[in-house]
Amino acid sequence: MNRILKGLRRSLPIAVFGTMLLAACSKKKSAESDAKFDPSQAVTVERFTPDSGGVGTQMIIYGSNFGNETGIVKVFINDIPAPVIGVKNTAIYVLIPSQAGEGKVRVQIGTGSNAKEVLTTSSFKYIFNSVVGTLAGFTDKAGNTAIVDGDISKAQFEEPYWLTFDQHKNLYLLEEYRGLRFIDSARTYVKTLFRAGNGLDRPRTLAFNPTYDTLYVTNDQWDERGLSTAILTPESGFTKWNSLIFSQTTNGGDANPITGDFFFNSYAKGEMFRWDRQTKSSRLMYRVDDVNWEFNIQFAPSGDFAYIVVVNQSYVLRTRYNKATGTLDAPVHFVGGRGQHDYRDGVGADARFDHPQQGTFDKNNNFYLTDVMNHCIRKITPEGVVSTFAGRPREYGYTDGPLRKAQFDRPQGIVYDEAAGTFYVADQKNRRIRTISVE
Structure with missing residues (x-):
């Protein structure tokens, strides 16, 4: 594959080669985003951002093996359900629920015996916006x-x-x-x-x-x-x-x-x-x-x-x-x-x-x-x-x-x-x- 890329790079104009390379990378990222949840693999959470905020704040949770179906994803902040508004295999998008308090973020993927759960090591801090x-x-x-x-x-x-x-x-x-x-x-x-x-x-x-x-x-x-x-x-x-x-x-x-x-x-x-x-x-x-x-x-x-x-x-x-x-x-x-x-x-x-x-x-x-x-x-x-x-x-x-x-x-x-x-x-x-x- 590397030899093919080198050959293309020598024979094609730089702009055309760059476009092809970006397209290949985008296709690879799209495939990762569209991947389904694999119950045979572990679910991991690397981090979430922001670590504090009020009701309605959008949080992004980064990790792996989240799948691409919002219906099988549940997120809890300090054991209070947080609405899931989007998911791709490496990121979950949620909204901070009212009065979430301070506590760990818990992620559940899958249903029944195939469900996986992971708890973050750090805590989210809720900020009241009166x-x-x-x-x-x-x-x-x-x-x-x-x-x-x-x-x-x-x-x-x-x-x-x-x-x-x-x-x-x-x-x-x-x-x-x-x-x-x-x-x-x-x-x-x-x-x-x-x-x-x-x-x-x-x-x-x-x-x-x-x-x-x-x-x-x-x-x-x-x-x-x-x-x-x-x-x-x-x-x-x-x-x-x-x-x-x-x-x-x-x-x-x-x-x-x-x-x-x-x-x-x-x-x-x-x-x-x-x-x-x-x-x-x-x-x-x-x-x-x-x-x-x-x-x-x-x-x-x-x-x-x-x-x-x-x-x-x-x-x-x-x-x-x-x-x-x-x-x-x-x-x-x-x-x-x-x-x-x-x-x-x-x-x-x-x-x-x-x-x-x-x-x-x-x-x-x-x-x-x-x-x-x-x-x-x-x-x-x-x-x-x-x-x-x-x-x-x-x-x-x-x-x-x-x-x-x-x-x-x-x-x-x-x-x-x-x-x-x-x-x-x-x-x-x-x-x-x-x-x-x-x-």
């Missing part, structure tokens, strides 16, 4: 917007304020002084369910009962004889509300997610009430603090306790749900300084907020709270440790990106989808619905 993005909403160059329904890419918002999910992960959104909006679970369109007015002029909070057949909407008004809480049901598609409770100036309410007991407040007297579903009447439990106390009630998923977020005094109380009486025990001071509007991470009463609003829980009972006038999202652990989760404290603006480089402008509402690893934020003065992806 970022702030924008789901919907925009303004023109002058900062103007409107209430616009339809395709989510064209939808607009004016005062996004409070958020909640139904059992299908559809989003229900209050616009302050304006009404109730809806975003489907696929996040493809927006529609208005009702407009404020006719006595329901300033809807403040939303809460579903445990079976999702009742949506409570609290209403903040100054008439002691006016509407305090309305309810909506699936029969009307949550488009028609009915009066439920009168005679309170109400900033917030919530239903226990296990028992369905509904609690709400009175701003004028700083009082906490329980709604009796049997007698259809409200029962005063206690005064939380002073008069003109603006607060809302937010239950943990277990229903065992709730946080009382005092908006106009910038602190948070904690109250235990009493299963024997179906009431909330007298609250205790948990985090923040009573009446001290400021910014400071810390523990318990040493931490500072500036008009906190809605919060949401993760599976570990960490509470993520919108800190409105600090323009950021704060995290509160069950032990009362307060830290800044997202945003630039005291710096309002509109910027997507890494958690602490992103900017909000008076964020008001927040909910968390555990399965998707995504927070949704009602970013009021940016007139947008923002996302925080944390996997």
Whole structure:
């Protein structure tokens, strides 16, 4: 063969000879790539690259005897399956799965008794890529917007304020002084369910009962004889509300997610009430603090306790749900300084907020709270440790990106989808619905 090549090299022009040589090499490489898995031979892994990355990162695993059929190739990173997107005999192409952690890469080739498995000696390190993005909403160059329904890419918002999910992960959104909006679970369109007015002029909070057949909407008004809480049901598609409770100036309410007991407040007297579903009447439990106390009630998923977020005094109380009486025990001071509007991470009463609003829980009972006038999202652990989760404290603006480089402008509402690893934020003065992806 060498003699033939030498002869060709002497008799042919250099360019022609080079072309023939490259073609021969390419044919040889193609044959190697197209080789099928040979169960009589060992499978080897030489290396993989990169050795770290986040979800969706493409990894290439180099080795031998991988075959050319993706259907018989399986890859696991730290025992978590990684999608295989391509294979040739010497390389496997995979995508890094979500939350892969840190561990060895395991390759399986073949099926049944012919299967071969090999484990790498080095480990892959997963990197969490938590970022702030924008789901919907925009303004023109002058900062103007409107209430616009339809395709989510064209939808607009004016005062996004409070958020909640139904059992299908559809989003229900209050616009302050304006009404109730809806975003489907696929996040493809927006529609208005009702407009404020006719006595329901300033809807403040939303809460579903445990079976999702009742949506409570609290209403903040100054008439002691006016509407305090309305309810909506699936029969009307949550488009028609009915009066439920009168005679309170109400900033917030919530239903226990296990028992369905509904609690709400009175701003004028700083009082906490329980709604009796049997007698259809409200029962005063206690005064939380002073008069003109603006607060809302937010239950943990277990229903065992709730946080009382005092908006106009910038602190948070904690109250235990009493299963024997179906009431909330007298609250205790948990985090923040009573009446001290400021910014400071810390523990318990040493931490500072500036008009906190809605919060949401993760599976570990960490509470993520919108800190409105600090323009950021704060995290509160069950032990009362307060830290800044997202945003630039005291710096309002509109910027997507890494958690602490992103900017909000008076964020008001927040909910968390555990399965998707995504927070949704009602970013009021940016007139947008923002996302925080944390996997």
